[in-house]
Amino acid sequence: MTDLSVQPTLAQLFSKDPNKYTLQDRRALIAAYRERRKQFNLGQLQAGSAKAPSAKTLAVMKEVKADISLDL
Amino acid sequence: MTTLINTVPVPPEPLKIDSHFRDGVQFAWDSTSLKWAQTCQQYYKYKMIDCWEAPTKSPHLLFGGWYATALEHFYKHRALGMEYEEAVESVVMEAMISTWEYKHDTDGAPILDEAGNHVGEGWKSFDTNKTRENLIRTIIWYLEFFKGESLDTVILANGKPAVEHSFTLAVDNGIILSGHLDRLVDYSGDYYIMDQKTTGSTITPRFFEGFDPDTQMSLYSFAGKAIFDIPIKGVIIDGAQIAVGFSRFERGYSFRTEDQLNEWYEDVLSDIERTQENTRNNHFPKNPAACGNYGGCEFRSICSKSPGVRNIFLNGAFVKRKQWNPLERR
Numbered sequence: 001m002t003d004l005s006v007q008p009t010l011a012q013l014f015s016k017d018p019n020k021y022t023l024q025d026r027r028a029l030i031a032a033y034r035e036r037r038k039q040f041n042l043g044q045l046q047a048g049s050a051k052a053p054s055a056k057t058l059a060v061m062k063e064v065k066a067d068i069s070l071d072l
Numbered sequence: 073m074t075t076l077i078n079t080v081p082v083p084p085e086p087l088k089i090d091s092h093f094r095d096g097v098q099f100a101w102d103s104t105s106l107k108w109a110q111t112c113q114q115y116y117k118y119k120m121i122d123c124w125e126a127p128t129k130s131p132h133l134l135f136g137g138w139y140a141t142a143l144e145h146f147y148k149h150r151a152l153g154m155e156y157e158e159a160v161e162s163v164v165m166e167a168m169i170s171t172w173e174y175k176h177d178t179d180g181a182p183i184l185d186e187a188g189n190h191v192g193e194g195w196k197s198f199d200t201n202k203t204r205e206n207l208i209r210t211i212i213w214y215l216e217f218f219k220g221e222s223l224d225t226v227i228l229a230n231g232k233p234a235v236e237h238s239f240t241l242a243v244d245n246g247i248i249l250s251g252h253l254d255r256l257v258d259y260s261g262d263y264y265i266m267d268q269k270t271t272g273s274t275i276t277p278r279f280f281e282g283f284d285p286d287t288q289m290s291l292y293s294f295a296g297k298a299i300f301d302i303p304i305k306g307v308i309i310d311g312a313q314i315a316v317g318f319s320r321f322e323r324g325y326s327f328r329t330e331d332q333l334n335e336w337y338e339d340v341l342s343d344i345e346r347t348q349e350n351t352r353n354n355h356f357p358k359n360p361a362a363c364g365n366y367g368g369c370e371f372r373s374i375c376s377k378s379p380g381v382r383n384i385f386l387n388g389a390f391v392k393r394k395q396w397n398p399l400e401r402r
Contacts (some may be wrong), residue, residue: 009125010205014194014205015193017192017195018168019169019172021165033209033212033213034216037212039091047317048209048319049316049317052270072079
């Protein structure tokens with residue numbers, strides 16, 4: 001399972017030299033966008049924005065996270 | 073995604089040709105240079121002969137190039153047996169690295185931070201939709217969206233996947249047609265060339281209607297048929313709408329019959345001959361009907377000036393770049 005609280009934010013990932021990415025960085029980047037796609041499919045039209053999600057979106061993401069299992 | 077060995081012949085290697093110009097006129101043509109010539113002869117002169125370009129590279133072209141490369145490589149990895157997750161990770165990281173720019177000082181030496189790391193930053197786009205972040209999102213979302221697709225990459229008779237094929241095709245009158253085919257697929261027993269397109273607008277049937285007629289799609293169908301020696305039904309276009317908060321995908325088809333391709337070929341030969349003749353005469357008529365296309369031609373402000381002062385304005389607003397070479401392999 002991905003623990004959102006310890007994952008680097010998208011802003012942190014995008015400002016980091018990709019040649020220095022760890023395995024965790026790579027997987028966190030992909031997992032973050034997959035999670036955002038789920039939000040988009042649930043009707044959050046701004047879910048894919050690179051900006052930090054709003055408190056409301058974060059709340060929904062946590063609810064959805066309980067229903068999914070990411071193989072990380 | 074199944075990858076059965078097919079009987080599709082291996083296409084010939086592209087011809088080795090030093091230059092795309094002979095005796096001062098262009099004889100090797102790709103869809104880009106064909107579109108320039110078909111749009112407006114003066115536009116062709118500015119772009120191809122004089123090599124003028126806007127000082128900043130178009131974010132749409134950069135974004136589209138990185139996006140197409142990522143998907144092309146993904147399908148190549150998969151056809152060669154790489155696991156899905158590994159292939160996703162590989163192309164996402166390739167795109168992240170391609171869009172990372174290291175900083176150098178005026179002498180070209182790397183700029184280092186206090187820890188001795190080479191300083192760099194992600195590609196900064198001046199378009200709000202075609203950004204680095206949205207590129208990565210679009211790649212990941214596209215691969216999720218089409219994960220269960222029923223298109224198979226064709227495996228050639230030599231066991232290699234039919235992806236990334238640069239072609240040069242010798243046709244009539246000493247003309248060479250050239251280009252690059254991303255992927256050949258088998259869909260329900262028919263062969264198609266795959267292509268990717270991005271847009272900032274909602275994708276409707278009208279979006280796909282815009283590719284018929286279309287020189288690029290006709291050239292792909294024509295060349296695919298010739299180099300693989302099989303009937304190509306047309307081009308499958310995966311359209312991606314890129315918005316600030318999401319990427320949305322639609323798949324469309326652009327069919328080409330044998331008669332349509334023959335007609336396109338005759339038209340193209342005629343366009344090329346006209347452009348070659350204009351080049352010999354150094355006379356490139358403007359096509360005022362095209363000045364307003366796609367939000368306005370980039371050279372409109374130049375053509376609207378008196379001929380005697382156009383060069384001054386060109387030098388002020390544009391830069392000269394390396395000449396576009398249709399024979400350059402990607």
